[in-house]
Amino acid sequence: MKKVEAIIQPSRFELVKTALAEIGVEGMTVTDVRGHGRQKGHTEVYRGREYTVDLLPKIKIEMVLPDHLVDSAVQTILKAAKTGKIGDGKVFLSNVDEAIRIRNEDRGDNAL
Amino acid sequence: MSWRRSGAFCFLAGLLGSLCCFVLPVHAQTGGPQGASPAPPAAVSSPPPADRIAQLEQQIAEARSSGDNAWMLVSSALVLLMTGPGLALFYGGLVRKKNVLATMMQSFALMVLITVLWALVGYSLCFHAGNPFLGGPGYAALRGVGPLPDADYAASIPQQTFMVFQLMFAIITPALITGAFAERMKFSAMVAFMALWSFLVYDPMAHMVWGKGGLLNATLGGRVPTLDFAGGTVVHITSGVSALVCALYLGKRLGYPRAPMPPHSVVLSFAGACLLWVGWFGFNAGSALTAGSLATSAFVATHFSAAAGALGWSAAEWLRNGKPSALGAISGAVAGLVAITPASGFVGPMSALTIGLVAGLLCYWMVARVKARFGYDDSLDAFGVHGAGGTIGALLTGVFATQAINPIFKDAQGHAVAVGLLDGNARQVWNQFLGVTVAWVLSAVGTLIILKVVDLAIGLRVPEEAEIQGLDVSQHGEEGYNLEA
Numbered sequence A: 001m002k003k004v005e006a007i008i009q010p011s012r013f014e015l016v017k018t019a020l021a022e023i024g025v026e027g028m029t030v031t032d033v034r035g036h037g038r039q040k041g042h043t044e045v046y047r048g049r050e051y052t053v054d055l056l057p058k059i060k061i062e063m064v065l066p067d068h069l070v071d072s073a074v075q076t077i078l079k080a081a082k083t084g085k086i087g088d089g090k091v092f093l094s095n096v097d098e099a100i101r102i103r104n105e106d107r108g109d110n111a112l
Numbered sequence B: 001m002s003w004r005r006s007g008a009f010c011f012l013a014g015l016l017g018s019l020c021c022f023v024l025p026v027h028a029q030t031g032g033p034q035g036a037s038p039a040p041p042a043a044v045s046s047p048p049p050a051d052r053i054a055q056l057e058q059q060i061a062e063a064r065s066s067g068d069n070a071w072m073l074v075s076s077a078l079v080l081l082m083t084g085p086g087l088a089l090f091y092g093g094l095v096r097k098k099n100v101l102a103t104m105m106q107s108f109a110l111m112v113l114i115t116v117l118w119a120l121v122g123y124s125l126c127f128h129a130g131n132p133f134l135g136g137p138g139y140a141a142l143r144g145v146g147p148l149p150d151a152d153y154a155a156s157i158p159q160q161t162f163m164v165f166q167l168m169f170a171i172i173t174p175a176l177i178t179g180a181f182a183e184r185m186k187f188s189a190m191v192a193f194m195a196l197w198s199f200l201v202y203d204p205m206a207h208m209v210w211g212k213g214g215l216l217n218a219t220l221g222g223r224v225p226t227l228d229f230a231g232g233t234v235v236h237i238t239s240g241v242s243a244l245v246c247a248l249y250l251g252k253r254l255g256y257p258r259a260p261m262p263p264h265s266v267v268l269s270f271a272g273a274c275l276l277w278v279g280w281f282g283f284n285a286g287s288a289l290t291a292g293s294l295a296t297s298a299f300v301a302t303h304f305s306a307a308a309g310a311l312g313w314s315a316a317e318w319l320r321n322g323k324p325s326a327l328g329a330i331s332g333a334v335a336g337l338v339a340i341t342p343a344s345g346f347v348g349p350m351s352a353l354t355i356g357l358v359a360g361l362l363c364y365w366m367v368a369r370v371k372a373r374f375g376y377d378d379s380l381d382a383f384g385v386h387g388a389g390g391t392i393g394a395l396l397t398g399v400f401a402t403q404a405i406n407p408i409f410k411d412a413q414g415h416a417v418a419v420g421l422l423d424g425n426a427r428q429v430w431n432q433f434l435g436v437t438v439a440w441v442l443s444a445v446g447t448l449i450i451l452k453v454v455d456l457a458i459g460l461r462v463p464e465e466a467e468i469q470g471l472d473v474s475q476h477g478e479e480g481y482n483l484e485a
Helices: A010-022 A067-081 B003-029 B049-094 B097-127 B137-142 B159-177 B187-210 B232-250 B266-288 B293-321 B326-340 B349-374 B382-400 B427-458 B464-469 B471-476
Strands: A002-008 A029-035 A042-046 A049-053 A056-065 A089-095
Touching: A002 A010, A002 A067, A010 A056, A010 A067, A056 A067, A067 A089, B049 B097, B049 B159, B049 B266, B097 B137, B097 B159, B097 B187, B097 B471, B159 B187, B159 B232, B159 B266, B159 B382, B187 B232, B187 B427, B187 B471, B232 B326, B232 B382, B232 B427, B266 B293, B266 B326, B293 B326, B293 B349, B326 B349, B326 B382, B349 B382, B382 B427, B464 B471
Parallel strands: none
Antiparallel strands: A002 A056, A002 A089, A029 A056, A042 A049
């Protein structure tokens, strides 16, 4: 099993979530995050004082998937999240040693 | 028990004890007629016309008084609303999240503290006859302040109404100062400072301008008649200048000016500013002390100046930064409201627009340019808006005040004479300048003395770790937002 971690534009989130549901992805954890890669921030002015804001709001989606779903999940995310501009985000894949369902202590792919 | 707790216990016991002493005798004295107007006497067969006319005249006076009193009670409520939650929200939104409750608590604590001090002795020190600088103790514990009017101040409303209206001014004035030392002042030190400040600065200033025989009173025997309709000198200059002294004495916040400290919620500040604008109608139009056309004139002048102030600040920002901000617009409105405060019952609507516009531009310059150049940390711009706005407003009052709006000066025959510069009385501008100077000097010197005393006694600033942790947790054991709960 693999962990799929995607950091995407907040405005693309609903599309990504719907598309993943359509290919059978049933579980995910979603967090509001801030960050940047190469995308530039902006300045705000309060009562004459300037503040540079270079951490931009993004959404992070984390999923642990059985190996056979990983490729189609990644393709789905890429297709739904892409706008073509800088700031679209990234997808990271890593190996997961074990998954355990808390309710009944199922392990492995059965827990996903 | 620790020293601090036993001290607080003794203070509370003493307060309860002294209140008991006052409650019993006062009850006997102010048992006056209950209710606004006694029931009209039952008509017998047909009373003689002269009696009937006298009855009707009394009922007319009572009806007029009833209208005035209704307006004055509403005004009093509006002015209190300006402090809580108006100013609390306005200031609360401007500070960092970790200090939001502490900031709001400062305003609220003053609603509590000043009320008690006012009842015990504050009202007397302001409004009882005394010497030109301070009132006497005759109204201590509000003895004699009941349903009968005091004709020198407001002939158609109970003196108790006048007292409670003035109380709301005494509350908001020190609350304005809290903007200067936001995010770094100890709560205990603030309470001690404000109690002393009310006696040493506010009460003398209010007495001088508005009290019988006050040095600066324009109508009740002042040697230097200073026109101040609703508190440009008494409220805004005293608080603004005191704020500057506090900011300089306490020093800058840790990390200022390099570390970013943007407002944590301009939304809260926006809500507060709108409450201030609406509440200000009570502040200025209520200072007419009647519900007649002078109140209307002051109401209109207030509103126009707020709009012009917002316009001026926003225009300056738009030109300088390319975008007009919400924070700038509401700050401009407040600047306009501050400046019109002394002028509100003396000037016409077009003058009000002018005063507001000037204040919006001047205060923008003070906050966005002058503060940065001199480097002082007047955190929430109490001096930049209230000190500067109050000063320019008080001076412009001498220019624009006119007998056409308020024939306040009369000659020996009782005819109205010129009021301000536009009327032809240039001397009034000089008198305004003198009054402004008295306010500046009293505030600066008084504040410096009190700061030194409180600093020596208990220290003014929170320790570094407490300032970094935030005052909500370190001073009050609370957090403003527990949104994950």
